Amino acid sequence: MRGLKDKIVIITGGLGDLGYASGKRLVEEGCHVALFDQKADLEKAKAIGCQSWQVDITDEAQIEKACLEVKEKIGPATVLVNSAAIFILKSIDATPEDWDKMTRVNIRGASLMAKHVVPQMKEAGHGSIINFSSVSGFVGQPNFSTYTATKFALRGLTRGWATDLSEFNIRVNTICPGYIYTSAFVNSCKDLGLDIEEENKKASAMHLLGRQGKTEEIGSAVAFLASDDASFMTGSDMVVDGGYLAR
Numbered sequence: 350m351r352g353l354k355d356k357i358v359i360i361t362g363g364l365g366d367l368g369y370a371s372g373k374r375l376v377e378e379g380c381h382v383a384l385f386d387q388k389a390d391l392e393k394a395k396a397i398g399c400q401s402w403q404v405d406i407t408d409e410a411q412i413e414k415a416c417l418e419v420k421e422k423i424g425p426a427t428v429l430v431n432s433a434a435i436f437i438l439k440s441i442d443a444t445p446e447d448w449d450k451m452t453r454v455n456i457r458g459a460s461l462m463a464k465h466v467v468p469q470m471k472e473a474g475h476g477s478i479i480n481f482s483s484v485s486g487f488v489g490q491p492n493f494s495t496y497t498a499t500k501f502a503l504r505g506l507t508r509g510w511a512t513d514l515s516e517f518n519i520r521v522n523t524i525c526p527g528y529i530y531t532s533a534f535v536n537s538c539k540d541l542g543l544d545i546e547e548e549n550k551k552a553s554a555m556h557l558l559g560r561q562g563k564t565e566e567i568g569s570a571v572a573f574l575a576s577d578d579a580s581f582m583t584g585s586d587m588v589v590d591g592g593y594l595a596r
């Protein structure tokens with residue numbers, strides 16, 4: 350894809366399935382990628398040619414320090430991928446603590462990241478922010494409303510930031526995956542004592558293409574949004590859902 354060579358990229362939730370797949374693809378395209386995650390796993394990051402920072406995105410001081418370190422060690426970041434999220438799946442039974450946890454990572458964390466990366470983009474004269482929303486940012490799903498609310502919010506932030514940052518040549522878009530076959534899917538089946546194959550069949554049937562997505566299919570969409578091939582896209586939602594929302 351055009352314009353990706355030597356771009357400096359920060360990905361939050363970079364050791365999670367979709368952040369990691371995005372990092373892998375962007376390195377293949379010639380980017381220098383910093384994975385931010387609350388977990389530490391230097392070897393896992395190194396295995397795909399990325400660098401790794403242990404950062405809790407609920408803590409602004411940690412974000413600020415890590416962003417400055419990226420700038421000093423690699424250079425000014427011009428791509429930010431906000432992939433980190435937590436998954437508390439509740440409805441009207443959600444507690445104040447549930448709401449605080451969800452909003453602190455999924456909304457406030459993404460926003461604080463933008464606050465500290467955008468100055469580097471302004472300095473460079475261009476940038477692309479990619480916020481992970483979801484099909485859950487478009488429709489209601491049973492017992493999902495805590496998560497759904499944060500994924501709708503990211504679509505709202507995207508429109509607001511696109512408006513504020515267009516004059517600095519900074520594009521802001523969401524990526525909205527359908528169900529992706531990830532280790533989180535497999536582990537949640539195991540935790541709930543559910544049959545993985547059976548659950549995969551049920552999830553697959555929700556998509557027109559008759560399967561869950563693959564992590565690399567999200568990585569390629571992220572690479573597109575980060576690249577100059579998406580130069581006329583801002584304030585948009587890129588739905589990569591195998592036809593989930595079309596039904």
Ligand SMILES: NC(=O)c1ccc[n+]([C@@H]2O[C@H](COP(=O)([O-])OP(=O)(O)OC[C@H]3O[C@@H](n4cnc5c(N)ncnc54)[C@H](O)[C@@H]3O)[C@@H](O)[C@H]2O)c1
Nearest residue numbers: 362364365366367386387405406432433434481483526529
């Ligand atoms: N997997 C799917 O099917 C799917 C579908 C639609 C949208 N999404 C979205 O894609 C994104 C990535 O999902 P995933 O499947 O890779 O999830 P994941 O759980 O594999 O990865 C999330 C990562 O975020 C990190 N994280 C959580 N809290 C953090 C914090 N406070 N500071 C720093 N890092 C933190 C976790 O350590 C983890 O590595 C999420 O925003 C999710 O909402 C996923």
